[in-house]
Amino acid sequence: MVFSELASRLNDVGYKNWMKAGYCLLKLRNGLKELVSVEMSVFHQNLIKQNTVLRAGCIGGCKPRGKQFHPNCSVCREWRNEILSHHTNRNGEINWGNCRPWLWSSEHWEVAKAYMPRGSADIQGPDKCDAAALLNLIGFCDHFRFVSQQKVREVIKSRNELMHSSEMSVSSAWIDEYALKIHDLLNEFRCVPEVKEAAIEIKKILSSDWAVVLSGRDDVDGIPNMSNEDEAVQISTMEIELLKEKLQEILLDEQDVLCEEDISRIGKFRCFLEGSKDLGSHFHAAIQRLLNLEQKKEHKHQRSNSNDIEAEKHTEDEKSEDPPRKKQKNSV
Numbered sequence: 001m002v003f004s005e006l007a008s009r010l011n012d013v014g015y016k017n018w019m020k021a022g023y024c025l026l027k028l029r030n031g032l033k034e035l036v037s038v039e040m041s042v043f044h045q046n047l048i049k050q051n052t053v054l055r056a057g058c059i060g061g062c063k064p065r066g067k068q069f070h071p072n073c074s075v076c077r078e079w080r081n082e083i084l085s086h087h088t089n090r091n092g093e094i095n096w097g098n099c100r101p102w103l104w105s106s107e108h109w110e111v112a113k114a115y116m117p118r119g120s121a122d123i124q125g126p127d128k129c130d131a132a133a134l135l136n137l138i139g140f141c142d143h144f145r146f147v148s149q150q151k152v153r154e155v156i157k158s159r160n161e162l163m164h165s166s167e168m169s170v171s172s173a174w175i176d177e178y179a180l181k182i183h184d185l186l187n188e189f190r191c192v193p194e195v196k197e198a199a200i201e202i203k204k205i206l207s208s209d210w211a212v213v214l215s216g217r218d219d220v221d222g223i224p225n226m227s228n229e230d231e232a233v234q235i236s237t238m239e240i241e242l243l244k245e246k247l248q249e250i251l252l253d254e255q256d257v258l259c260e261e262d263i264s265r266i267g268k269f270r271c272f273l274e275g276s277k278d279l280g281s282h283f284h285a286a287i288q289r290l291l292n293l294e295q296k297k298e299h300k301h302q303r304s305n306s307n308d309i310e311a312e313k314h315t316e317d318e319k320s321e322d323p324p325r326k327k328q329k330n331s332v
Contacts, residue, residue, distance in 0.1 A: 003232050005276045006239065010210055014169030019235075020210070021162050021170060021178055022242040024202045025131040028155075028182065031198025032134050033126035035189065037109070043086075043143040044108030053078045057105050064096030066118075076101045083114045086142045088149065097121060115140040119252045130245055132159055151185045163249050166265040168272065179206050210235065240282060243273070247286055251293075266294045 010016050048054050053075060060073030071077045079101060087094065098113040098120040113120045116133045123129055138144045139152040158178050162170065170178075182202060189195035250266055270290040273283045280287065 003236065005278045006232070006236055009239075009276065010235075012169070014167070014171065016210055017170045017172060017175045018162065018165065018168045019239060019242065020205055020208075021158075021175055022245075023205050023238050024178075024182055025159055025162075026238060026241065027198045027201045027205065028186070029129060029131040029134055031186070031192070031195040032131075032138075032189070033129060034194055035192050036112075036134050036137060037126045039143060040112045040137070040141075041108045043141070044111055047082055047111075048105070051078065051082060054082065055105055058102035062101045064099060064101065066097045067093050067095060069094075069096035069101075071101070075105070079104045079111075083111065087115065088140050088142050092140070095120070098123075112137055112141070119248065132156065132163075135159070147188050148185075151181070151188060154181045155185050163246055164265075166268045168246070168269075175206070243279070243283070247283070247290075250290070263294060266290055270294065 010019075056075045058073055058076050060071065060076060062069075062071045062073055062076040069080060071080055080096075083094070084090070094114055095116065095118040096114065097118065098116055099110055100121075101110075103110040109123075109125055113123065115137045116123070116129075117136050120129075120133050123133060126134065135152055135156050138147055139149055139156065158181055161174075183199070186195055186199045186202070190199075246269065250269060270287055273279045273287050273290075
């Protein structure tokens with residue numbers, strides 16, 4: 001395989017830091033997924049044991065839509081109440097559209113998805129989750145009250161900063177602070193073997209100097225030659241997974257009203273993918289979709305501005321046509 005373009009991208013320290021931080025999230029997910037699945041299974045069993053109504057399946061064909069859920073049957077109403085009662089933010093919004101209520105009585109993962117970000121509807125288990133989904137579940141389901149919610153929120157905040165970075169670049173100071181947050185959260189699960197393993201791998205990632213150097217070329221970024229092609233393949237595969245996650249995040253906003261900053265962010269990401277032959281080839285269909293979204297939102301934004309200008313002009317015209325009123329004399 002040829003890694004010349006990957007080598008060039010890794011020569012950008014900010015982008016390399018961005019990739020390292022993202023890779024840590026993938027390792028964090030791998031360390032947490034089994035624990036989270038087991039704990040949610042226990043949570044599900046306890047709910048059904050304590051409330052026998054929940055043992056029956058949906059009898060009303062209940063289907064949620066987005067953040068709205070108005071159950072047709074008593075069973076789903078009971079499930080909705082239970083899910084809400086165990087939400088750590090009672091006034092927070094729940095993405096009911098993630099769930100298939102008719103499976104709540106039999107599948108613990110369908111209940112878990114109520115505590116996840118939108119776009120989790122097709123996630124059939126922890127293996128398909130990203131770190132954000134698992135962290136939100138841990139943060140919003142009170143079954144995980146044994147975990148410091150502050151530490152969870154800090155890592156979620158860093159993850160969002162990472163994925164919303166239009167430049168896909170973070171400073172060395174940022175990643176140093178991020179490493180501390182990740183370490184603090186992992187310490188909450190220090191007795192879990194998978195998490196301990198993930199912690200070791202994350203430490204190794206953050207301390208390594210990553211380079212993909214081709215034979216016959218100088219070292220990239222002054223880093224020793226990476227003779228192990230398997231490691232280069234691993235970094236390349238991880239990069240694709242991170243970019244897919246960022247792409248999914250952007251496409252989730254497709255139905256939203258986007259501001260100029262959002263449209264600019266979409267354009268920058270599209271240009272980034274187009275700028276490298278290897279990424280352009282892999283994300284060919286996605287690039288076209290991003291371009292269509294960009295043009296659609298830009299057109300809608302321009303039309304909205306045009307309507308605002310017309311409305312303002314109409315108001316000014318009405319004012320100018322309104323004859324001045326004569327002053328009335330005060331009676332003595």
